[in-house]
Amino acid sequence: MGHRICKILMIVLILLYLAALAIGLIGTYGWFGQDRDPLSWIFILPLGLPWSLMLDRAGDTAAPVLVALTPLLNIAILWLLCRFLKGGSA
Template identity: 90%
Template sequence: MGHRICRTLMIVLILLYLAALAIGLIGTYGWFGQDRDPLSWVFILPLGLPWVLMLDGAGDTAAPVLVALTPLLNIAILWGLCHFMKGRSA
């Protein structure tokens, strides 16, 4: 049961990450006739917490890329927890 909930949460997190990534790219580059808005990346920040807070000292050129990749750490941690729970339920 716990493995099923964990897997569902991981799928939801991946879908939210992909949606936030798409919104960020569309807003940054003005795709589909949208106005350019660098604040469109704000939706990815909560998905990358707490790792986003540790990137305060990153350079100006590296920080946006690293912030966009931080949700992958949370996805990897959740994936590991799901595998751990799957092994324990057997």
């Protein structure tokens, strides 16, 4: 039962990450006739917590890319947790 819930949560997190990534890219580059808005990346910040908060000293050029990748850390942690709940060795 726990493994099934974990798997569903991981799928939801991946879908939310892909949606936030798409919104960020569409808002930044103005695709599909949208106005350019760099604040469209705000949706990716909560998905990468707490790691995104640790990047405040990363620099102005590296920080946006690193913040966009921080949800992948949470996805990896959840994947390892799912494997542990399934009974497989991590």
